[in-house]
Amino acid sequence: MTKSIVGIIGGSGVYHLPGLADLHEKSVSTPWGEPSDALRFGKVGATEVVFLPRHGRGHRLSPSGINYRANIYALKEAGVTDLVSVSACGSFKAELNPGLFVLVDQFVDRTFGRQSSFFGNGCVAHVSMAHPVAPRLQERLAAAAAAEGIGYVNGGTYVAMEGPQFSSLAESRAYQAAGFDVIGMTAMPEAKLAREAEISYATVAMVTDFDCWHPEHDDVDVASIIATLQANAGKAERLLARLLQDFPAEHEPCPIGSDRPLDTALITAPEARDPELLKKLDALLKRVNGQ
Ligand SMILES: CSC[C@H]1O[C@H](OP(=O)(O)O)[C@H](O)[C@@H]1O
Numbered sequence: 001m002t003k004s005i006v007g008i009i010g011g012s013g014v015y016h017l018p019g020l021a022d023l024h025e026k027s028v029s030t031p032w033g034e035p036s037d038a039l040r041f042g043k044v045g046a047t048e049v050v051f052l053p054r055h056g057r058g059h060r061l062s063p064s065g066i067n068y069r070a071n072i073y074a075l076k077e078a079g080v081t082d083l084v085s086v087s088a089c090g091s092f093k094a095e096l097n098p099g100l101f102v103l104v105d106q107f108v109d110r111t112f113g114r115q116s117s118f119f120g121n122g123c124v125a126h127v128s129m130a131h132p133v134a135p136r137l138q139e140r141l142a143a144a145a146a147a148e149g150i151g152y153v154n155g156g157t158y159v160a161m162e163g164p165q166f167s168s169l170a171e172s173r174a175y176q177a178a179g180f181d182v183i184g185m186t187a188m189p190e191a192k193l194a195r196e197a198e199i200s201y202a203t204v205a206m207v208t209d210f211d212c213w214h215p216e217h218d219d220v221d222v223a224s225i226i227a228t229l230q231a232n233a234g235k236a237e238r239l240l241a242r243l244l245q246d247f248p249a250e251h252e253p254c255p256i257g258s259d260r261p262l263d264t265a266l267i268t269a270p271e272a273r274d275p276e277l278l279k280k281l282d283a284l285l286k287r288v289n290g291q
């Protein structure tokens, strides 16, 4: 049995998590560098929580400048078993209005120029990303949203772009024609790294705009995103409070194995592994090494 520890990664506009009891913070460093901010530890009811704002307090870090590996590694070292990421996103569907929460279940990775794996020469691993979101965590988010009367959609595809510029009209239309639901700049490589770290992961994509394709809406800009985020901040807080309040004390084994992908992913022969890389992978390999 593994005790549940829930990580929350806050996105744009979410730099604090109100309602944490026994709040204390700790600056940590990892073999992969510094996370975006100090980790904030606390409790909601009996549930242990670790909060990290991915852009740092004051939104210092750009989507391409975030050290995703350090963030996920720090959360792994803190014992996080289940991770909810909160993200602002643009919508490609007329019915996905600003203010709606999309519990996405697929990602398309169009980022480049980011470090997207803990593994590499000296310790090669290939985890499955067929189903990037942990279904139980997604169900729990849906139940929390329903219990709080928050408008949400269960399922959807989030395309992650590099940014920091928003999309051109041609790109926006192409993503829409491809059938994607929402767009943001941060869920990748976060979701890939969470999978490599054997942390069950789900994203709450908060629709803030219609990107630039909608003939009846202005093209996205930061001011309109922030205005929508501020109008919906209370909903995000209620959703997370409900999720955390009702969270099971024991981590529920993930039906798709998002909490144990390294059972089958490591391919480098033990004698061919690079000791230096193995040191950097320590927190990730403990379980599979029987420690
Ligand atoms: C604030 S405008 C664009 C910015 O907002 C989203 O951030 P996050 O995913 O962390 O909520 C988007 O991905 C961009 O980073």
Ligand SMILES: Nc1ncnc2[nH]cnc12
Pocket: 088, 089, 090, 091, 161, 166, 167, 183, 184, 185, 208, 209, 210, 211, 212, 220, 225
């Ligand atoms: N339209 C958009 N494109 C990329 N990232 C976003 N975050 C919020 N809205 C966005």
